[in-house]
Amino acid sequence: MIGNLLVNYEEAFAIILFGIGFTMLLFQRNLFKKLIGLNIMDTGTFLFLASMGFIRGREAPIVTNGVTDAGFYINPVPAGLVLTGIVVSVSVTAIMLSLTVRLYRRYHTLQLDEIYEMSRHQMEDR
Amino acid sequence: MSFIQNFPLFTIVLSLFSGVLCTMLKGKTARKYTVCYECVLIALVSCVLFYTIETGQSFTYVMGEFPAPWGNEIRAGVLEALFGLIFLIVMLCSVLGGARFIDLDLDESKVNLYYTLINLMTAAMMAILWTNDIFTGYVFLEILTLTSCGVLIVRELGRTTLAAIRYMIMNLLGSGLFLLGVVLLYDITGNLLMLPMQKNIAELCSTPGNMTSVAMALGILTIGLSIKSGLFPFHFWMPDTYSYATPTSGAVLSSLVSKCYIFLLIKVYFRVIGIGVFEQMPLKAILLVLGMGGIVLGSVSALKAEHINRMIAFSSAAQIGYIYMGIGLGGTAGYTAALFHILAHSVTKSLLFLTTPRLAEASGDSLLFKNLQGSGLRDPSTGFFFGAAGFSMIGIPIFAGFSSKLLFAAAAVDSGRDWKLILVMVVLAASSVLNALYFIRTLIRIFSESADKRRTTVKHGVLYKISMSTLIAVNLALGLFSWVFTDLIEKGLGMFG
Numbered sequence: 001m002i003g004n005l006l007v008n009y010e011e012a013f014a015i016i017l018f019g020i021g022f023t024m025l026l027f028q029r030n031l032f033k034k035l036i037g038l039n040i041m042d043t044g045t046f047l048f049l050a051s052m053g054f055i056r057g058r059e060a061p062i063v064t065n066g067v068t069d070a071g072f073y074i075n076p077v078p079a080g081l082v083l084t085g086i087v088v089s090v091s092v093t094a095i096m097l098s099l100t101v102r103l104y105r106r107y108h109t110l111q112l113d114e115i116y117e118m119s120r121h122q123m124e125d126r
Numbered sequence: 127m128s129f130i131q132n133f134p135l136f137t138i139v140l141s142l143f144s145g146v147l148c149t150m151l152k153g154k155t156a157r158k159y160t161v162c163y164e165c166v167l168i169a170l171v172s173c174v175l176f177y178t179i180e181t182g183q184s185f186t187y188v189m190g191e192f193p194a195p196w197g198n199e200i201r202a203g204v205l206e207a208l209f210g211l212i213f214l215i216v217m218l219c220s221v222l223g224g225a226r227f228i229d230l231d232l233d234e235s236k237v238n239l240y241y242t243l244i245n246l247m248t249a250a251m252m253a254i255l256w257t258n259d260i261f262t263g264y265v266f267l268e269i270l271t272l273t274s275c276g277v278l279i280v281r282e283l284g285r286t287t288l289a290a291i292r293y294m295i296m297n298l299l300g301s302g303l304f305l306l307g308v309v310l311l312y313d314i315t316g317n318l319l320m321l322p323m324q325k326n327i328a329e330l331c332s333t334p335g336n337m338t339s340v341a342m343a344l345g346i347l348t349i350g351l352s353i354k355s356g357l358f359p360f361h362f363w364m365p366d367t368y369s370y371a372t373p374t375s376g377a378v379l380s381s382l383v384s385k386c387y388i389f390l391l392i393k394v395y396f397r398v399i400g401i402g403v404f405e406q407m408p409l410k411a412i413l414l415v416l417g418m419g420g421i422v423l424g425s426v427s428a429l430k431a432e433h434i435n436r437m438i439a440f441s442s443a444a445q446i447g448y449i450y451m452g453i454g455l456g457g458t459a460g461y462t463a464a465l466f467h468i469l470a471h472s473v474t475k476s477l478l479f480l481t482t483p484r485l486a487e488a489s490g491d492s493l494l495f496k497n498l499q500g501s502g503l504r505d506p507s508t509g510f511f512f513g514a515a516g517f518s519m520i521g522i523p524i525f526a527g528f529s530s531k532l533l534f535a536a537a538a539v540d541s542g543r544d545w546k547l548i549l550v551m552v553v554l555a556a557s558s559v560l561n562a563l564y565f566i567r568t569l570i571r572i573f574s575e576s577a578d579k580r581r582t583t584v585k586h587g588v589l590y591k592i593s594m595s596t597l598i599a600v601n602l603a604l605g606l607f608s609w610v611f612t613d614l615i616e617k618g619l620g621m622f623g
Contacts, residue, residue: 018306025299034295041302045309052313077318081261085305088268092298095272099279099291106284112291119288 017044053078141249153237205618224374307347358420414454420447500576
């Protein structure tokens, strides 16, 4: 068990990163720290994918010196997935940041606890 | 290859194109265009539905002609087409029924952007329904999340922004877990297309020791999607999110978006894991218990709410519980009941969210129960629509809600005579009583005399009445001809595996 973790230390580390990000996104009360947590969480997943896709001793899948044997190259799909994931993560972060700006303009704080406290006194029936 | 086999792809591409086009149109034109193209989509999806019923089998559309383990695929069967059809009808009716409030809540120059979001959301929903590739599912899942956040924040109140932040945070946790689950499954199987994945997993699971890793990945994926769809104990974001949004957004979010996530989950169970392998995992019992918890807790919270929209939102949490209970019961009867309830709930809940703001308009723009007294008398047509939806929620015969409760009970009997049967029956009975309590209480309140006797001054447009009547007609069709739909769902599930 421990031996397996040591051999696959990259994956183990990626999952730990994911856990750190996840708990930050869930439990931090400050909105910016939540967003940083979101990015750490996504990065953990990307690290997992990238480390899975890489095989020691093989080349990037671009034919330059005429070798067409698939065993000579690594699988390009995980890298493609990481790229897609990064695009998604960037757009999500952007929309969250814009929401944060809007919330700050209204309540002048980034602490969610204080914002909840303030919004409780507002009466907006409809 | 028949020409109809291109239609699923057309629905996605047309929706994406319409989203872009609406950014350039004026508000009113954008609405007319959206309504027209949704009608076209409904026609396309109906063609696919009839084609798949006619041929009796599903078809796969290979994108760019790259064969199976490499390319991306779209797959259409009876189930996907049926869900696409009902979802599109609900979408169209929500847009038509809430159009006046979109104009009221939004700045005039931004109305077209709302329709952009709606069209992109339709594209994402269609893609999630049709896709045969799990990573495409993830990408469109994120698009669905982003657009649903977009339609939520168009109303610039403090509370909607706060609700949107909360909604986004819960959804991002869910997407993160879903992505991790997908990556783990990819890691195990080496494929992203659903059928090759299923083949590899079936091979792996024939050796007993390998089951744990698959179950682990599936568990992570399931938690992610259940956070996104609002299964108990992750349902606390629902009331704020649904109650303060524009009526169309509330209707679409509660009746379509959360259902898309559940549809994707069922798709993963059937097509990625394979239902034989899934039935051996302990996940089912957990979903059953959580679903029942959601039913009881959602109904009790709804009973305590003082705000009509919050009550409806909490009852949404209970209905999501029903759907997961169906999945947890398992067997063809259980999945059929769950899928039927998705349809029944989406036509009912959208109707409720679209009528409550009109009741509020007749009572000085307030959604609090104490101010709603007599609003159904002041605005009789809306009162009638609300009443019909309320009856369906309670489970009065001839409405869809009754048929789905019957299906759940039948599924429980099918699942064997053990603790599950007794527990499910008790929960069904208790939730029916609670449902009846809070909806009949609401109906009595809105239809009883109050000091304020003036009629509503707002004239309802014809389109509003037509769209609400359509929703009621679909609801009645689901209730009266439920065997047609359950037959179709069973046929679709047969094509799924």
